[in-house]
Amino acid sequence: MIKKIALAAVTLALVGVAADAQTTTPRKGGTLRMTAPYGTSLSSLDIHTTPRAQDGIVAKLIHRSLYKWDTAANKPVVELATSVTVSNGGLTHTYKLRDDAVFHNGRKMTADDIIFSYTRIMDGSKGYPGARWIRNIKGAVDVEKNQAKEISGLRKIDDGTLEITLNEKIEPGFALMADTTSILAKENIESGNITSNPVGLGPFKFKEHLPGSRLVAERWDKFYKPGQPYLDRVFVLVMGEASARDVAFRNNEIDLSILGPAQYLAYKNDPDLQKGVFEVAEVFTRNMGMNPAHKPFADKRVRQAINHAIDTDLVVKRLSKEKAYRATSWLPLTSPAYDKALKPYAYDPEKAKKLLAEAGYPNGFEFEWMTSQNESWGLPIVEGVLPMLDKVGIKAKVRLVEAAVLTEVIPKGDYQAYLWSNATGPDPLAALKCYHSQTPRTACNYVGFNNTDYDKLVDAAGAADDPAKRLDLMKQANAMLYEEAPVWFFNYNKAVMAYQPWVHGLQPNATELTHQYGEDLWVDEKSPVAK
Amino acid sequence: MLLLTLRRLAQMIPTVAAVVLTIFVLFSVVPGSIASSMFDDGRGMDPQVMERKRKELGLDKPIHQRFVDYVGKLATGDLGRSFKYDVPVTQVLADRMGPSLKLTLAAMAFAIVIGIPLGFFAALKPGSLGDFGTMVAAVSGLSLPKFWLGLMLAYLFALQLKWLPSFGYGDGGLRYLILPAVTLGVSPMALFARTTRAAVLEIMNADFVRTARSKGMGEVRVVSWHVARNVLVLVLTAVGLQFGALLSQAVVVEQVFSWPGLGSLLISSINDRDIPAVQGCILVIVLFFLAINAAVDVAYSLIDPRIRYG
Numbered sequence: 108m109i110k111k112i113a114l115a116a117v118t119l120a121l122v123g124v125a126a127d128a129q130t131t132t133p134r135k136g137g138t139l140r141m142t143a144p145y146g147t148s149l150s151s152l153d154i155h156t157t158p159r160a161q162d163g164i165v166a167k168l169i170h171r172s173l174y175k176w177d178t179a180a181n182k183p184v185v186e187l188a189t190s191v192t193v194s195n196g197g198l199t200h201t202y203k204l205r206d207d208a209v210f211h212n213g214r215k216m217t218a219d220d221i222i223f224s225y226t227r228i229m230d231g232s233k234g235y236p237g238a239r240w241i242r243n244i245k246g247a248v249d250v251e252k253n254q255a256k257e258i259s260g261l262r263k264i265d266d267g268t269l270e271i272t273l274n275e276k277i278e279p280g281f282a283l284m285a286d287t288t289s290i291l292a293k294e295n296i297e298s299g300n301i302t303s304n305p306v307g308l309g310p311f312k313f314k315e316h317l318p319g320s321r322l323v324a325e326r327w328d329k330f331y332k333p334g335q336p337y338l339d340r341v342f343v344l345v346m347g348e349a350s351a352r353d354v355a356f357r358n359n360e361i362d363l364s365i366l367g368p369a370q371y372l373a374y375k376n377d378p379d380l381q382k383g384v385f386e387v388a389e390v391f392t393r394n395m396g397m398n399p400a401h402k403p404f405a406d407k408r409v410r411q412a413i414n415h416a417i418d419t420d421l422v423v424k425r426l427s428k429e430k431a432y433r434a435t436s437w438l439p440l441t442s443p444a445y446d447k448a449l450k451p452y453a454y455d456p457e458k459a460k461k462l463l464a465e466a467g468y469p470n471g472f473e474f475e476w477m478t479s480q481n482e483s484w485g486l487p488i489v490e491g492v493l494p495m496l497d498k499v500g501i502k503a504k505v506r507l508v509e510a511a512v513l514t515e516v517i518p519k520g521d522y523q524a525y526l527w528s529n530a531t532g533p534d535p536l537a538a539l540k541c542y543h544s545q546t547p548r549t550a551c552n553y554v555g556f557n558n559t560d561y562d563k564l565v566d567a568a569g570a571a572d573d574p575a576k577r578l579d580l581m582k583q584a585n586a587m588l589y590e591e592a593p594v595w596f597f598n599y600n601k602a603v604m605a606y607q608p609w610v611h612g613l614q615p616n617a618t619e620l621t622h623q624y625g626e627d628l629w630v631d632e633k634s635p636v637a638k
Numbered sequence: 639m640l641l642l643t644l645r646r647l648a649q650m651i652p653t654v655a656a657v658v659l660t661i662f663v664l665f666s667v668v669p670g671s672i673a674s675s676m677f678d679d680g681r682g683m684d685p686q687v688m689e690r691k692r693k694e695l696g697l698d699k700p701i702h703q704r705f706v707d708y709v710g711k712l713a714t715g716d717l718g719r720s721f722k723y724d725v726p727v728t729q730v731l732a733d734r735m736g737p738s739l740k741l742t743l744a745a746m747a748f749a750i751v752i753g754i755p756l757g758f759f760a761a762l763k764p765g766s767l768g769d770f771g772t773m774v775a776a777v778s779g780l781s782l783p784k785f786w787l788g789l790m791l792a793y794l795f796a797l798q799l800k801w802l803p804s805f806g807y808g809d810g811g812l813r814y815l816i817l818p819a820v821t822l823g824v825s826p827m828a829l830f831a832r833t834t835r836a837a838v839l840e841i842m843n844a845d846f847v848r849t850a851r852s853k854g855m856g857e858v859r860v861v862s863w864h865v866a867r868n869v870l871v872l873v874l875t876a877v878g879l880q881f882g883a884l885l886s887q888a889v890v891v892e893q894v895f896s897w898p899g900l901g902s903l904l905i906s907s908i909n910d911r912d913i914p915a916v917q918g919c920i921l922v923i924v925l926f927f928l929a930i931n932a933a934v935d936v937a938y939s940l941i942d943p944r945i946r947y948g
Contacts, residue, residue, distance in 0.1 A: 145679070146906060147892070147893060147896075147902040147903075147905070147906045148898075148902070148903070148906060150722050150723065151722070151723055151724050153724060156724055157676070158676055158677060158681060159676065159679070160679060160681065231690065232690075232693075232694060233690065233691075233694050234673065234687050234688065234689075234690040234691025234692070234693075234694050234695075235687070236676065236677075236684065236687050238684065238686065238687050238690075239684035239686070239687060251686075302723070302724055302725055303725075317733075317807060317898060318723075318730070318733040318734065318898060319733070319734060319737075319892075319896075319897075319898025319899070319902060319903065320737075320806060320807045320896060320897075320898040321806070321807075344805075344806065344896065345896055345898075346805065346896045347893060347896075348893050348894055348896070350789050350894075351789070351792070351804070351805055351893075351894050351895065351896065354789065354792045354793055354796065354797055354804045354805075355796075355804050355805050357797055358796050358797045358800075358804050360796075360803060360804060360805065360806075508669070509670060509678075509909065510675075510678035510679070511670035511671075511674045511675035511678040511909065511910070511911060512669045512670045512674070513678070514670075514674040514675070514677050514678050514683060515669060515670055515671065515674035516669065518683075518685055528679070530681050549685035550684075550685065551683070
């Protein structure tokens with residue numbers, strides 16, 4: 108009897124294990140239907156020419172850069188090399204390249220391909236967005252200025268070994284993981300086919316592009332990760348309209364859908380749909396920048412007053428529909444240097460009035476607030492905040508412009524205040540350097556912040572060899588920004604993606620949730636396009 | 639007829655020239671550029687890259703020089719290269735023209751096949767329940783926002799009934815075309831119904847119709863032979879105007895259904911300051927509009943031999 112019970116128990120356990128293995132063991136085959144939600148088209152299939160998030164969705168399928176973003180560890184890791192050795196005081200990185208990375212045209216990748224790609228990006232007659240990352244390599248600027256043909260900091264040891272020397276001691280992975288620094292095949296570019304039939308090193312090869320509608324990529328059988336990718340093909344469907352994506356998702360016509368604020372609420376409250384909602388705190392800080400050239404904003408007390416005057420929690424709850432995290436300071440939630448102990452500015456209109464009076468504005472003041480139409484960090488937010496500012500005597504006049512105009516006007520300092528979304532990661536040091544006095548407005552010090560104590564902290568963090576010390580110094584710098592309040596700290600973006608129950612392998616990519624590394628994705632047999 | 643056609647074609651030239659100049663001037667004064675739009679989501683902005691991009695695309699040259707260069711190329715049929723897509727504008731337009739024409743033609747077919755008979759039906763029984771119902775439907779069709787209508791049709795026919803796909807171009811077949819075409823065609827259908835009704839009522843009271851009836855001609859023949867041809871001449875103007883306008887008006891429908899047409903290309907090109915693509919789109923739309931209206935003029939003289947152009 109006991110033997111029978113024991114046998115039954117073992118059998119049940121085995122069945123349980125088998126069942127568990129069935130759901131966690133990736134299944135090979137099937138199609139994934141992703142959506143490209145940021146507009147009505149892809150820009151270019153030449154990934155070197157476009158920094159847009161929309162095109163990055165495709166880049167993660169078809170291309171690879173020297174580094175990739177480890178979404179679990181939240182840091183860059185080398186991808187196209189098996190090892191990297193650091194020498195020369197942290198300036199020189201020697202990479203043993205993968206010998207199994209094969210382009211989609213069948214040719215193996217070598218060190219020459221990396222040299223070619225980076226040199227191309229630094230072509231001074233072109234505006235390749237990746238230049239801002241490659242500029243970190245010694246000698247890259249000389250190529251950019253047409254003073255050299257080759258980047259001196261790139262040295263080929265042999266076909267499988269590449270040495271990169273940097274200008275300063277930084278973690279190169281943050282820069283060299285960017286899609287705009289993808290390693291491309293020279294022959295694909297020189298033949299002119301890069302914009303119609305791109306060839307890459309990624310897990311999927313290009314199959315079809317119907318401009319304004321879709322891109323199709325098929326499994327690349329010679330991808331360097333054995334057994335991957337799992338999927339046969341991926342459809343990237345251009346769907347810029349959130350309501351249309353909602354209908355299509357509910358109708359099982361698409362597998363992944365980025366949710367806007369209105370859909371987020373609906374999905375959260377639906378007992379079935381809420382099971383397939385994926386939330387990630389992305390590395391973007393929404394903020395109101397205050398130009399110290401407009402006299403009231405030159406006073407820290409005024410800037411702090413504004414942070415106290417706005418009921419930011421209410422704005423996040425009611426206007427952002429909780430599709431955002433309340434910001435405490437500049438660095439976002441997912442940043443390693445984010446300080447959980449730091450409390451955000453309290454909503455306190457009385458304190459705001461007191462600070463304004465101390466600063467010499469007992470009756471408030473006026474300013475012009477520049478904003479775009481964006482639903483998450485634009486006019487709807489500004490309109491919600493205006494009465495709160497008015498309550499403490501601050502009158503704001505709204506200047507509505509297109510998002511592209513913000514990009515042009517703000518770096519020139521031609522504004523009094525703006526509402527914007529800025530990338531504040533994944534490299535926390537780079538994000539904090541934006542407020543270094545040596546960083547020009549045109550780079551990312553848009554508010555012209557200038558504080559010598561802050562500069563010292565950031566410089567020290569950059570020079571620190573001990574990671575713990577570096578982290579502590581960055582936290583101190585972040586706390587100083589909180590105290591100085593160069594901006595109204597609004598929120599950190601909460602990216603929300605709905606996924607069908609048959610989709611597996613999604614990664615919590617804080618740099619951009621729609622950017623999913625295709626080799627890890629798979630669908631189970633419940634998918635309508637499982638075969 | 640040939641002279642008429644050639645005259646119409648010649649009349650297009652000053653219109654096209656005026657449009658090209660207007661767009662050029664407008665985009666020179668409007669703030670923003672392709673360089674700034676590349677980074678409008680706040681990611682990885684780099685002023686040096688922006689400046690190089692401007693130089694690469696010749697945006698640092700004086701406007702008059704850029705205009706002369708553009709017109710010189712245009713004269714040879716070269717519409718330039720898209721700033722955003724980095725391919726010839728002709729290729730960008732060619733990719734979108736097919737789906738756009740398909741959608742426009744399908745919408746017009748729906749509007750004509752439903753709208754004109756509805757107008758006749760309403761006018762032949764004026765004051766009846768059918769007349770009232772038809773006109774209520776017509777006013778609704780003109781009033782309903784396309785965005786809302788498209789989503790409602792997708793909700794009903796795709797999500798609820800599972801009859802049709804809710805979005806996309808798919809294989810370009812009829813299944814994918816139906817919902818966007820109906821959404822786009824409802825408004826002109828309503829217009830044609832009203833226009834036809836008004837025209838039929840007017841023609842039915844004409845002397846020659848009374849004469850035909852008094853001669854003993856049957857009502858069916860009176861309507862189909864005398865009334866219809868005269869009504870068509872009046873309705874044709876509305877059809878021509880709508881046909882030309884639909885190509886650009888389709889942008890909302892294209893966005894709801896992710897239809898890869900010219901309308902959404904135009905809007906995104908304007909947002910991105912892709913000047914060559916904007917100019918190309920506008921040129922195509924203007925030429926299409928002019929061509930349709932020239933065709934309407936020619937059709938007038940075919941339908942009604944009394945109409946001659948001196």
